[in-house]
């Protein structure tokens with residue numbers, strides 16, 4: 001009995017000591033320590049190289065200061081303000097969402113930015129490229145994120161290009177975006193001549209161009225000719241590889257979204273594979289990146305999957321929910337009488353599209369990841385994680401997909417020298433994941449993707465810590481906060 005009591009007290013003291021230590025060294029959610037150390041991490045870098053480790057990562061303020069073999073008595077452990085033990089966990093660069101829209105309302109109904117930000121951070125997104133939102137608000141949000149005043153990913157603003165009636169106007173509109181503080185501009189539904197002039201002025205102003213390339217006056221050939229930075233979505237790529245124009249029924253009207261999306265699902269099948277190869281090669285040669293946003297179209301190939309996503313239960317804001325419901329007034333809410341035939345066409349459409357993205361990459365093209373959430377049953381954060389899975393379906397290995405979501409995003413943003421990698425001197429944007437995403441990309445989801453996985457992880461799955469600019473955010477805490485935002489909003493409703 002005595003011996004047992006002695007053992008007990010030793011164990012208790014050990015526990016207390018350990019607990020006291022972890023109390024002192026545990027990072028605080030949303031507060032940047034002077035020196036944060038992540039120990040025993042297996043790292044997956046943003047350049048597609050194999051995982052390696054374990055290593056200790058030392059972060060000073062907002063930069064990675066040292067990456068070293070684990071050692072129990074290293075000086076930096078004594079001077080650290082916070083330590084995260086990453087034993088059994090994987091550390092990746094923070095994910096870059098190349099296609100986001102800052103939204104604090106949908107169809108006039110309010111929804112706080114905070115809701116978006118917490119979902120993005122909770123899903124491991126440390127950078128978003130905003131490709132069109134309300135400029136005045138976006139500029140304020142960008143600044144607040146930069147100073148750490150709000151918990152939000154880094155924000156790069158590619159502002160809507162408003163167009164112009166003549167060359168003088170077009171050039172002045174581009175210069176105006178630059179003067180407002182744009183990192184780039186977003187164009188869509190643009191005619192050939194306006195595009196040529198706007199792109200020329202953008203080059204002079206050092207503005208990058210994201211093109212939602214549609215079935216319109218311009219297509220991928222123009223992107224190659226005029227110096228587009230990245231193609232968003234896809235339409236203009238197959239459109240450039242047709243013989244003539246797509247076959248459409250005589251009563252087709254592009255403004256009818258049901259028709260537009262229905263026949264978009266029959267576009268890739270009309271491409272000439274040989275001509276498509278030429279288009280892809282031309283894009284690669286012209287250094288145009290491709291941000292395919294597979295995830296945002298998934299409702300078209302499987303509507304039932306889209307409307308029953310498990311995270312809707314706790315995390316779908318009623319404002320988004322109302323926006324998603326079929327309504328011709330809301331962009332992307334077009335699912336009236338969507339048929340199995342539509343889905344079958346879309347499944348074929350995806351196959352050809354995915355192969356084109358893989359071929360583009362194999363030819364040397366840069367593929368990135370974007371989600372375009374806030375439309376078509378796509379939730380912030382979850383949309384990007386689904387994009388990663390769909391890129392694996394397109395034929396990429398998980399390691400390559402992670403490079404698309406990190407290093408490639410940084411390249412396209414022009415920030416490859418300090419973002420998207422786990423390297424000394426780089427900005428401390430990192431995520432700590434409960435498990436190995438190379439084995440299973442489902443691992444990145446917080447919850448709801450697989451009941452066995454949820455059980456194994458005790459409901460604490462997915463990304464555990466998202467570190468943005470040296471500030472650690474505890475993902476389960478963020479999700480609990482989102483749940484509360486949603487609960488209160490539902491109550492008010």
Ligand SMILES: [Zn+2]
Pocket residue numbers: 099100101131372
């Ligand atoms: Zn968009």
